[in-house]
Amino acid sequence: MHQSLYEDENLRYVNLRTFLNDLCRHLLQSGWGAAKRVNVTVDVPDIITTADHAVPISLLVTEAVTNALKHAFTGRDSGTIHVSMVNNREGAELVVRDNGIGMDTAPRPIGTKQSGIGYSLIEGFARQLRGKVKTTSDQGTILTVSFAYIPERPTPAH
Ligand SMILES: Nc1ncnc2c1ncn2[C@@H]1O[C@H](COP(=O)(O)OP(=O)(O)OP(=O)(O)O)[C@@H](O)[C@H]1O
Numbered sequence: 841m842h843q844s845l846y847e848d849e850n851l852r853y854v855n856l857r858t859f860l861n862d863l864c865r866h867l868l869q870s871g872w873g874a875a876k877r878v879n880v881t882v883d884v885p886d887i888i889t890t891a892d893h894a895v896p897i898s899l900l901v902t903e904a905v906t907n908a909l910k911h912a913f914t915g916r917d918s919g920t921i922h923v924s925m926v927n928n929r930e931g932a933e934l935v936v937r938d939n940g941i942g943m944d945t946a947p948r949p950i951g952t953k954q955s956g957i958g959y960s961l962i963e964g965f966a967r968q969l970r971g972k973v974k975t976t977s978d979q980g981t982i983l984t985v986s987f988a989y990i991p992e993r994p995t996p997a998h
């Protein structure tokens with residue numbers, strides 16, 4: 841994120857479209873699901889905002905996409921992960937969806953709690969955004985985080 845911040849009138853901004861695209865490329869190269877053909881698509885508009893929104897959003901996306909890479913395609917050789925975001929006056933919504941095995945059928949490590957650290961982090965970042973998390977299963981897992989409109993800076997001319 842540090843590399844992606846740019847300074848403008850002493851405020852630091854990040855473009856969520858380019859930043860989340862870069863982040864997902866890196867996550868795909870992280871090694872999780874390396875033996876599979878996993879496609880990650882990012883459908884995020886130019887949302888130019890400050891680090892206090894970009895940081896929890898990017899950490900949340902990191903946990904959700906890592907979960908999909910780690911868990912969604914067990915027993916499969918390919919899959920798709922889709923990250924999307926909208927931000928308008930009615931509110932903001934971030935969605936991470938995969939077409940994997942779904943949350944309910946994922947194997948749970950024996951003797952451990954159902955939920956790992958990832959999900960409590962996701963809930964924590966959502967709380968930081970004063971948002972709500974919802975997970976549903978529909979031919980995979982859909983994680984939706986809804987929160988208030990993120991203050992945006994218009995795209996600079998240069
Ligand atoms: N996209 C997904 N598809 C299928 N199962 C999932 C998905 N995301 C999470 N899960 C299931 O939910 C469990 C909890 O996820 P969580 O991120 O909290 O823990 P973890 O990924 O197992 O470990 P950690 O995140 O602490 O490294 C996972 O172990 C997995 O079984």
Ligand SMILES: [Mg+2]
Binds near residue numbers: 903906957958
């Ligand atoms: Mg996890």
